[in-house]
Amino acid sequence: MKERKIYFIQLVTLSFNWVLAVSVTWWFVHLVRVAHELNDTQTASISISIVAITIFWILSGVLTYVFFSLHKQERVQE
Amino acid sequence: MTYRDMNDEDETLFKPIYQTGKNFYILAAIFSTVFLIGIGLYIRQLVLGLGVTGMNEPVTWAFYIVDFVFFIGISHAGTLISAILRLSKAEWRRPITRMAEVITGIVLAIGGLHPIIDLGRPDRIMHLFERGRLQSPLLWDVTSITAYFTASTIYLYLPLIPDIALLRDRGGKLENLYKILAWGYKGTPEQKHALEKAINILMVMVIPIAVSVHTIIAWIFGMTLQPGWHSTIFGPYFVVGAIYSGIAALLIVMIVFRKAYHFEDYLKEIHFQYLGTLLLIMSLLWTYFTFAEYLTAFYGHEPAEMRVFFYKFNGGYAPFFWLMVFCNFILPVVILSNRRLKKLPGILMASIAVVIGMWLERLIIIIPTLANPRLPYPTGVYIPSLTEISLFAAAVSAFVLGFMGFSKLFPLISIWEIKEGRLQSVHEVSARLREYLPGRHDEKQVEATLKAEI
Amino acid sequence: MPKYGMVIDLNKCTSCQACVTACKLENNVQIVPIEDAINGRAMFWMKMLTMEYDGDYPDIKPKALPRNCMQCDEPPCIKVCPVRATYKRDDGIVAQIYPQCIGCRYCMANCPYTVKVFNWHKTEQPQEIEKSYNPDVSVRPKGVVEKCTFCVHRLQIAQEKAKAEHRGLEPGDYVPACVEVCPVSAILFGDLDDPQSDVSKASRDYRAFGLLEELGTVPKVRYLNAIESEE
Numbered sequence: 001m002k003e004r005k006i007y008f009i010q011l012v013t014l015s016f017n018w019v020l021a022v023s024v025t026w027w028f029v030h031l032v033r034v035a036h037e038l039n040d041t042q043t044a045s046i047s048i049s050i051v052a053i054t055i056f057w058i059l060s061g062v063l064t065y066v067f068f069s070l071h072k073q074e075r076v077q078e
Numbered sequence: 079m080t081y082r083d084m085n086d087e088d089e090t091l092f093k094p095i096y097q098t099g100k101n102f103y104i105l106a107a108i109f110s111t112v113f114l115i116g117i118g119l120y121i122r123q124l125v126l127g128l129g130v131t132g133m134n135e136p137v138t139w140a141f142y143i144v145d146f147v148f149f150i151g152i153s154h155a156g157t158l159i160s161a162i163l164r165l166s167k168a169e170w171r172r173p174i175t176r177m178a179e180v181i182t183g184i185v186l187a188i189g190g191l192h193p194i195i196d197l198g199r200p201d202r203i204m205h206l207f208e209r210g211r212l213q214s215p216l217l218w219d220v221t222s223i224t225a226y227f228t229a230s231t232i233y234l235y236l237p238l239i240p241d242i243a244l245l246r247d248r249g250g251k252l253e254n255l256y257k258i259l260a261w262g263y264k265g266t267p268e269q270k271h272a273l274e275k276a277i278n279i280l281m282v283m284v285i286p287i288a289v290s291v292h293t294i295i296a297w298i299f300g301m302t303l304q305p306g307w308h309s310t311i312f313g314p315y316f317v318v319g320a321i322y323s324g325i326a327a328l329l330i331v332m333i334v335f336r337k338a339y340h341f342e343d344y345l346k347e348i349h350f351q352y353l354g355t356l357l358l359i360m361s362l363l364w365t366y367f368t369f370a371e372y373l374t375a376f377y378g379h380e381p382a383e384m385r386v387f388f389y390k391f392n393g394g395y396a397p398f399f400w401l402m403v404f405c406n407f408i409l410p411v412v413i414l415s416n417r418r419l420k421k422l423p424g425i426l427m428a429s430i431a432v433v434i435g436m437w438l439e440r441l442i443i444i445i446p447t448l449a450n451p452r453l454p455y456p457t458g459v460y461i462p463s464l465t466e467i468s469l470f471a472a473a474v475s476a477f478v479l480g481f482m483g484f485s486k487l488f489p490l491i492s493i494w495e496i497k498e499g500r501l502q503s504v505h506e507v508s509a510r511l512r513e514y515l516p517g518r519h520d521e522k523q524v525e526a527t528l529k530a531e532i
Numbered sequence: 533m534p535k536y537g538m539v540i541d542l543n544k545c546t547s548c549q550a551c552v553t554a555c556k557l558e559n560n561v562q563i564v565p566i567e568d569a570i571n572g573r574a575m576f577w578m579k580m581l582t583m584e585y586d587g588d589y590p591d592i593k594p595k596a597l598p599r600n601c602m603q604c605d606e607p608p609c610i611k612v613c614p615v616r617a618t619y620k621r622d623d624g625i626v627a628q629i630y631p632q633c634i635g636c637r638y639c640m641a642n643c644p645y646t647v648k649v650f651n652w653h654k655t656e657q658p659q660e661i662e663k664s665y666n667p668d669v670s671v672r673p674k675g676v677v678e679k680c681t682f683c684v685h686r687l688q689i690a691q692e693k694a695k696a697e698h699r700g701l702e703p704g705d706y707v708p709a710c711v712e713v714c715p716v717s718a719i720l721f722g723d724l725d726d727p728q729s730d731v732s733k734a735s736r737d738y739r740a741f742g743l744l745e746e747l748g749t750v751p752k753v754r755y756l757n758a759i760e761s762e763e
Contacts, residue, residue, distance in 0.1 A: 066272060
């Protein structure tokens with residue numbers, strides 16, 4: 001398989017994580033908004049959202065860092 | 079020296095990927111059948127409703143929730159061994175980490191599906207996303223399990239990359255898959271450094287996430303008003319129980335695959351001794367928490383709590399309660415504190431007992447409280463149906479099949495960590511030891527002192 | 533905004549169970565097969581609950597009370613619902629939204645009075661029952677939780693009627709089925725916030741108590757203690 005094709009598929013696998021991070025963020029924002037509209041207690045929603053969203057973004061960040069560090073060496077060696 | 083030169087020394091670890099015996103196919107067929115029967119019975123449940131189970135009023139939660147808590151509990155195997163041992167620089171973790179991380183990944187997927195099996199209307203699952211309430215412990219649970227699953231999958235994948243690179247360089251079977259998954263790893267010092275940094279970040283992150291997962295599951299029960307559930311100790315109690323059952327499950331997996339794939343040279347007596355000691359410590363810790371929980375309830379003697387207490391102690395659930403005490407406390411402590419009994423067969427027996435005992439513990443937490451409501455209804459009776467038993471068997475089969483499948487694609491023991499241990503760690507550990515001891519640790523000084531003494 | 537509540541006078545209650553039957557028929561509550569009923573899945577929104585037995589054999593006197601949903605002011609069930617299928621309305625009635633419920637049964641596990649009922653199966657009802665379904669109440673599908681709603685459909689009908697007649701809602705316009713059918717008028721119903729209403733005065737009677745009050749659920753269904761007779 002060609003190098004470029006492999007690189008592209010690898011990028012797709014990395015993007016799953018970003019899709020997850022974005023979806024989770026959108027989901028929590030949506031839930032906090034619904035709770036606000038319906039006058040439900042807010043404290044739990046907001047604190048949990050902040051923590052959870054942070055975790056998912058850090059995880060995506062770590063994976064991206066690894067991906068690009070590993071590929072950087074390849075291009076340097078060429 | 080790149081990893082290309084080290085290939086054949088650990089050939090045993092590569093063998094399971096390239097060679098499949100007859101027994102593998104037979105076992106895969108058996109477990110697949112059990113799994114498919116479970117799926118069939120679940121489809122029947124979807125059509126006929128949850129009435130096919132043994133649940134009723136007041137026992138509205140039963141096997142499915144017990145299994146859910148049980149499987150998520152076992153997922154703590156990965157965190158304890160992998161993350162904590164790596165964090166504390168324990169060198170004996172090297173052949174164990176991969177299996178522990180795989181257990182976590184598979185068991186979280188299985189456990190995470192169980193609440194969906196338990197739903198009366200799984201077709202309405204989107205309601206959780208469209209109009210969910212973050213004030214409900216169930217939503218906290220969805221969040222934390224998703225976070226833990228993501229983190230532990232990444233934590234399984236990152237240390238797997240160097241091994242995938244080894245497999246890719248051997249060529250042949252599934253070369254393209256390995257090329258894609260290896261993400262271009264070549265073993266250069268910069269790449270190693272980047273990977274190590276990432277693994278370090280993950281290993282620190284995974285621990286609080288894992289603790290939060292089982293605490294939140296405990297709070298599904300702890301946040302209710304029911305006698306026997308509304309206890310402040312539940313959060314830590316469940317975490318301790320989870321780590322306990324996780325180590326036991328890990329030991330069983332290690333012993334089974336050591337025999338099946340001839341890993342005797344890698345999983346040595348000493349690994350089982352150390353894990354056996356950890357199992358003993360967790361057993362004592364679990365017993366302490368259990369004792370504290372029940373003594374507090376008994377001493378306060380609140381009527382509703384006492385009904386639940388006596389139901390477990392000498393009532394309908396007494397056989398399960400005392401079997402649990404035997405499996406979780408008496409048998410493991412007797413075997414693991416006795417040097418003559420603490421050999422592989424004894425450790426296997428203790429681990430199996432602990433896994434059974436911890437499943438019973440979940441049963442004993444959930445059902446007696448539901449069966450003894452506050453108002454004077456007749457005591458609830460729950461008899462598990464074929465559907466529930468078969469779905470539990472299917473879940474266990476899914477776990478075994480997942481493991482077997484993994485062993486055909488990736489090495490079950492972290493090859494690069496073993497090699498790293500051989501080449502680098504011996505020096506690193508000596509240097510570290512010298513740091514702990516008094517005096518100066520300048521290498522040249524030490525050599526000069528040694529020469530002077532001789 | 534009225535706050536609907538109920539007071540049940542145990543001195544008058546004869547445990548005839550007319551309220552139990554009326555509730556079941558009014559709200560299209562499923563009749564389950566015998567095996568299910570034996571296994572604890574009988575579906576009753578209003579139940580006759582035997583609290584204790586007085587006296588020695590053979591002069592045993594069971595003390596029972598009619599128990600429907602307590603319609604708590606601080607409901608434990610709404611706190612834990614993950615999808616807002618159960619919530620407290622402004623008029624105090626704890627609602628149950630059948631199309632929203634995902635059947636997780638967490639609310640059932642958290643109710644200290646165990647009032648909620650689950651649709652384990654969808655069974656074929658006898659023909660007579662199907663013919664006499666109440667058209668104002670939806671028939672629940674399998675897999676959802678249900679409970680006493682203070683016959684909230686009757687409230688809707690009464691409000692519409694009052695609006696059509698250009699007047700406000702009067703006490704007596706809206707009574708749940710159990711209140712209406714009780715032969716000794718043991719159940720009082722109305723606006724707890726209206727100091728003049730019967731139910732409000734009864735709820736402040738010296739004999740008034742709520743079940744499991746110490747849990748802080750503030751049940752809006754209260755009971756008047758039976759007066760013990762000297763024998």
